Amino acid sequence: MSTKHLVILDTAYRANLEEQDDPVLWLTHSLRRAGADLDLLLRGNAVNYGVKTQDASGLVFGDCPQSQPPRIARDVRALADEGVRVFYVDEDARERGIARDELIDEVEPVSNRAVSRLFESYTGIWQW
C-alpha cells in the first residue's frame, strides 16, 4: 500500500544557526531521498521560510566567523526540486506582511479553509 504524508511545519527558526538548516526540512529532504512520498505545509511563523531575501550570515565569535549560514529558502527550493510539493498558509503570510512576490516561486498558497481538504489527500499528517 502506498502512503503519502504531509509534513506540517510551524515552529520556525529552531536551531537553524546551530544546524545550518531547519532540522525538519533536513529530515524531510533526507526521507525523500530514501524514497518517502512527502509534501510540506508551512504555516505560522514557518511561512517565512519561503522568503527569498533571508540572510543569516555574519555570525562571529571572537575573531572566528561562521562561514556557512543556514540558507532556508534555498533548502525549501531544493525540496521542491526533489518532487516535494510545498504549500504555505496564505493568511499566515498575509498577516505577517509577506507578499507573494517576496516568496520563492516553488511554494504554493493554500487558504486556511482549504487545509482540511488538503489533509484528505494524505494517508498521514506529521505535525512538527
Added chain:
Amino acid sequence: MPDTRSTTLTFVLNDPPFESARSTTALRLIDAAVKQGFHVNVFAYEGAVALPFAKQAAHANAIHGHDVAEEHHPLPKDWIAAILDEAERRGLRVDWVNCGLCVDERGVGESIPRTRRGSPADLWKFVQASVNTLIIPTR
C-alpha cells in the same frame, strides 16, 4: 586584587547545544560583553553543560552537498574557545563553570580547556561579584 564587580557580568545558561537558538544568542551576548570590556562569569546548568563538551565533532552534510571542510559545521565548543581567546587578548576574564551534577548525569565530563566544574555555590559567588546577572532559561 582590584574590585571588578562593576565590570563583571554573570550569565546563567540552561539550554543544550543544537536544540534552540537561545544558547547561540547567549553566546553572542557573552561575546558582545567581552568586546565591550566586561569580565564574564558563566554558570552552565542542566543541558548547557554540553556546550563546551570537547568531543563535539563536525560532520559532512549530503543534503547540502558539502564535505566536512565545506560544511564548516558550527560547534559550540569552538565558539566558546573563540570567546575565551578574545577575552585573553583583551586581558579579560571569562570564568565558565559547569554544574558538576549536571555533567555527571549526562556523561559530558570532558570539557574544553579553560572551563571548569563547579556547583551552585559558584553561581552565588558569581552573582555577588557581578554588576548584574542574566538568566537565559530553557523553555
